[in-house]
C-alpha cells in the first residue's frame with residue numbers, strides 16, 4: 001500500500017481504559033511499531049464486521065490475559081487524529097470490571113498507575129484527551145445565585161460541606177456573572193481557602209483576566225461569549241480550561257483553542273432557562289460522539305443522571321441545583 005493511500009484510510013482502533021482500585025493499566029508499545037516506544041492503553045484495530053466491544057474483549061485478552069464482560073464497558077471518548085503517516089479513530093471504552101491477573105502477553109511491559117501520574121508526552125499525541133478524561137472528575141458543581149462578602153462566603157461553605165469528596169469526584173466552578181470584578185475576586189480568595197481545606201479544586205469563571213487575578217485556581221471555565229473571541233489557549237497547560245458550549249461548532253472551536261473539556265446543554269428543560277429548547281439525550285449523544293474532548297452534560301441534570309451521561313459517552317454531570325442551596329437573600 002502506498003503512503004498516499006495509507007493516509008486516506010482511517011483506522012478504527014478499539015482502546016481500553018482498564019481501571020482497578022483507582023489505577024489504570026498501561027503498556028509500552030514495542031520500538032518497531034507505529035508510535036513505538038511510547039506508552040499506550042491496551043487495544044488494537046477493529047476487524048471488518050467486528051463490533052468495537054468485541055474487538056476490545058479480544059485485544060485485551062490477547063495482550064493482557066484479562067477478561068472483560070462486554071456489558072461492563074462504557075464509552076469514554078472518541079478521538080480522530082492524523083499522524084501524517086496514519087489517520088486513526090481511537091474509540092475509547094472504560095471498564096472497572098476486568099477479571100484476572102494482567103500480564104504482558106506479547107512481551108510488552110505493563111503497569112498499573114494512578115491517573116494523576118500520566119503525562120501527555122509519554123503517550124502518542126492522540127491520547128491527550130484520554131488523559132484529560134481520566135484526570136477530570138465526574139461532577140462539575142457550578143455555583144448558583146450568591147452574594148459577595150462574608151454572607152456569600154458562608155453560603156459557599158454550606159454548599160461545599162454537602163458535596164461528595166471522592167466518589168464521584170468533583171470540581172467547583174465559581175460562577176457569578178453579575179458580581180463586580182472586585183467582589184468576585186474577594187469571594188474567590190475566600191472560596192479558594194475553603195476549597196483547599198476541603199480538598200476540592202476551584203475553577204474560576206469568566207475571561208482570561210479573571211484567571212490572571214487569581215492564578216492559584218486549578219482552572220478557568222469560560223462562557224461561550226468569552227471563548228469565541230480567542231484563537232489560542234489563554235491559560236498554561238496543567239490548568240483546566242473549560243468552555244460552555246451549545247452546539248457542534250462551539251465544541252469544535254473550544255477544542256481548537258486547546259480547551260480540556262466543554263459543558264454541553266441544556267440536556268433537559270431547566271427552571272433557570274425556561275425558554276431555551278433542550279437537546280434531549282439523542283442529540284446529546286450525537287454531539288458527544290463528534291467531540292474530541294470530554295463533554296459534561298448540563299441543564300436539568302442530577303447526580304442520578306450520571307449513568308445516563310456515561311452511557312452517552314459523556315464525562316459527567318455539570319450543574320447548580322444538585323449542590324447549591326436555594327439562595328436566601
Ligand SMILES: Nc1nc2c([nH]c(=O)n2[C@@H]2O[C@H](COP(=O)(O)OP(=O)(O)OP(=O)(O)O)[C@@H](O)[C@H]2O)c(=O)[nH]1
Nearest residue numbers: 013015034035040041042043044045086088124126127
Ligand atoms: N492500542 C493503542 N493504540 C493507540 C493508542 N494511541 C494511539 O494513537 N494508538 C494508535 O492506534 C493504532 C493502533 O494500532 P495497534 O498497532 O495497537 O493495533 P494492532 O495491534 O491491531 O495493529 P498491528 O497488528 O498492525 O500492529 C496505532 O497507529 C497506534 O499508534 C493507544 O493508547 N492504544
